[in-house]
Amino acid sequence: MYDERLTVPRSWWLLPVALGLTLGLIMIRFDAVAALVALVIGLVAGAAALSSYGSARIRVVQGSLVAGQARIPAEALGTAHVLNPAETVAWRTVKADPRAFMLLRSYVPTALRVEVTDPADPTPYVYLSTRSPQKLADALAEARRVGRTK
Template structure:
């Protein structure tokens, strides 16, 4: 039996539009600083400032989350589904609590300040010191359902 490589859940977390507006405004403000040195200097500053800010926004805001037949893939991390417990959907105040005062320093956390919902999943592997995963997501119900569905399948395939 071959495992499907098509993810049952696939989400790309990207920076909100307001971050891109701020990047453009940064370039514009840099152009205004260099305007007394001439139009060419201002255009170069506009281009360089906007590009640098855009690269920063792109690198800080981008993350991919996938659930495949056997793995939960979050960025570069690949976590086998058979070591994950029951996913818990977190919204609003509960999500903020797990990001702040309830957080365990050993946890694997992928947080995005511009996303208020998350999924928390316990790690059941006794050899892994990581107690749980906390993943910011725009669609926590779909992610939790995909983890439940695929981890149930992974458990039956192993047995």
């Protein structure tokens, strides 16, 4: 129903290049082989870190919200609030509740806040950085509707 990967911006891929070049320049003092090895290690390590950070996914499948490592049944979720960029910053900083589940990426300007209605769950809400908050809210509403008709 909904699937989004929170990939990093393209410009961030210059960071592994900068890391590799920096390590290479540091190691050139010893010899050219060490500099080349450091360059490759810096590139690979930086690219692996960025790829891992940008691999977070948000999905609505089989009546559940899957966000990162969390899997939450749609029936346990309440009202979804689409957040504009200003509200997104407020809910990830001054309005944030430390008990909330948050899958946030600072480079995504919008988010969705979904109330958790399960009385057994101490989590007050789920905060999800998403590039398409309205589509995600619609997918969650559809998953709850389908779950009620079963």
